Amino acid sequence: MIRPSAAEDPNFETVRVWDPLIRLFHWALALCVIVAWILGKYGPDVMTLHFYFGYAVLGLLAFRLLWGLVGPANVRVASFVYGPVTVLVYLRQMFRRQPTYRLGHNPIGGFFALVLLTVLMVHAVAGLFVDPEDYINVGPLAHLVSDSLNRKALYWHNTLSWYVLGLAALHVAAIAFYALWKREDLVRPMITGRKQVPKGAAPHN
Amino acid sequence: MRKAVIPALLLALPLGAFAADLEEAVDARQGYYSLLGFEMHSLVAMAKGEVEYDAEKAKGHAADMLTLTKYDAAGLFPPGTSKADMPGKTRALPAIWEDPESVQEKGAAFVAAVKDLNEVAGEGRGQLGKAVQDLGGTCKGCHDDYRAEDF
Numbered sequence: 001m002i003r004p005s006a007a008e009d010p011n012f013e014t015v016r017v018w019d020p021l022i023r024l025f026h027w028a029l030a031l032c033v034i035v036a037w038i039l040g041k042y043g044p045d046v047m048t049l050h051f052y053f054g055y056a057v058l059g060l061l062a063f064r065l066l067w068g069l070v071g072p073a074n075v076r077v078a079s080f081v082y083g084p085v086t087v088l089v090y091l092r093q094m095f096r097r098q099p100t101y102r103l104g105h106n107p108i109g110g111f112f113a114l115v116l117l118t119v120l121m122v123h124a125v126a127g128l129f130v131d132p133e134d135y136i137n138v139g140p141l142a143h144l145v146s147d148s149l150n151r152k153a154l155y156w157h158n159t160l161s162w163y164v165l166g167l168a169a170l171h172v173a174a175i176a177f178y179a180l181w182k183r184e185d186l187v188r189p190m191i192t193g194r195k196q197v198p199k200g201a202a203p204h205n
Numbered sequence: 206m207r208k209a210v211i212p213a214l215l216l217a218l219p220l221g222a223f224a225a226d227l228e229e230a231v232d233a234r235q236g237y238y239s240l241l242g243f244e245m246h247s248l249v250a251m252a253k254g255e256v257e258y259d260a261e262k263a264k265g266h267a268a269d270m271l272t273l274t275k276y277d278a279a280g281l282f283p284p285g286t287s288k289a290d291m292p293g294k295t296r297a298l299p300a301i302w303e304d305p306e307s308v309q310e311k312g313a314a315f316v317a318a319v320k321d322l323n324e325v326a327g328e329g330r331g332q333l334g335k336a337v338q339d340l341g342g343t344c345k346g347c348h349d350d351y352r353a354e355d356f
Contacts, residue, residue: 045342132348133242135249136341155354 017103017195019072025060026190032056033120033164040161047137058124064117074103080110087111099184101197109174116167123160129153227286231295234281237273244270245340248326252334260327267319267326274316288353296353308351315343 018026036053043050068077082090090107100106105113131142131150142150178184189195244266250256251263287299301308318340325332 045345046338132345134341134344134348135242135245136338137345151355158354 011199012196013199014194014196015103016193017074017189018193019075020193021063022067022071022075023190023193025063025067029057029060029064032060033168037161037164045134045136051137051140054124054127057120058128061117061121061124074105077114080105080107080113082107082110095181097181097183099178099182101184101195103195103197112167112171112174116164116171119160119163119167123157123164126153126157126160130157227283227291228294230281230283231286231291231297234278234286234297235295237276237278237281241270241273244273245337245344248322248333248337249341252330252337254330258330258333260329263326263333264323267323270319271323274319278312288356293356296356298351298353301351308347311343311347311350314346315340318343 032053036050036057039047039050039053067075070076073079087107094108104110128139128141129145129150130137130139130153131147132138132154139153142153145153175186178186247256247266248263251258282297282301284302286295287297287302288295289299318336322333322336322340325336
């Protein structure tokens with residue numbers, strides 16, 4: 001069956017989902033993480049650029065934290081933390097081949113976003129305390145802690161880089177799952193801020 | 206019974222001595238890199254401006270590093286002294302012994318960088334800084350592949 005395009009369907013309406021700052025945050029974070037990650041693994045020995053993109057990631061995460069407290073309703077952390085029952089109920093019907101028309105994170109997406117952002121935060125903060133003993137790529141806060149903690153920071157910074165890679169891959173896979181299996185485009189709303197939903201679906205999330 | 210114990214003791218003695226030798230090799234190895242790090246630290250402090258640049262002192266530290274490159278460090282890496290052999294004691298990865306040619310190559314890059322450093326150490330803070338960066342890069346080259354993050 002071919003569904004009529006939502007844009008032409010009179011039963012659909014266009015609603016605002018993501019505010020401009022959260023969209024800018026999302027794409028800037030994606031860019032900075034990718035660039036910092038590649039520079040970290042394959043970049044020049046003098047890692048100045050890796051440091052700058054890492055600082056940008058930290059700044060963006062600080063913004064996200066702030067926006068999670070005082071931003072628009074659907075980006076506030078409290079709005080997308082659900083209880084385990086809600087998560088399980090969502091999980092049970094997640095594989096239905098139909099769009100969710102949600103106007104924010106779904107219960108699993110919200111949980112995932114928290115995990116991803118937290119791991120990224122720990123990863124980036126650990127980077128500040130790394131001392132690889134090459135005298136040129138020393139984290140700006142490395143001198144504040146013991147050698148032993150410098151080494152632990154190095155271990156966690158390296159190890160979590162693979163977790164970040166895995167979580168980012170999972171994130172993209174989930175977007176593909178929604179697009180291909182559930183026929184719900186989550187990318188366009190993150191670019192335009194708008195989403196087509198059945199009339200009456202908004203604002204009941 | 207007693208007859209069996211004595212040869213066993215005789216066997217154990219040299220083995221114990223051998224293990225102690227390996228530990229000493231690791232201690233000496235770490236001492237060697239501490240010396241390099243000490244000189245490097247002084248040079249970086251000058252390059253960063255944390256300590257006032259002094260051409261004579263910079264040349265002295267660079268010369269000390271050059272002296273250290275003339276020491277044949279191969280003897281500090283006897284087999285049986287990797288992190289796999291001595292966890293908690295060393296961060297030297299077994300890859301060092303599995304891929305000696307690459308290690309040699311990286312070592313040669315380090316020696317070349319020390320030589321370059323010696324040519325410019327007395328030529329001012331800017332030139333020193335550049336040479337120290339290049340040298341630090343050769344430290345990183347080995348640390349990335351041949352040293353574990355933690356003990």
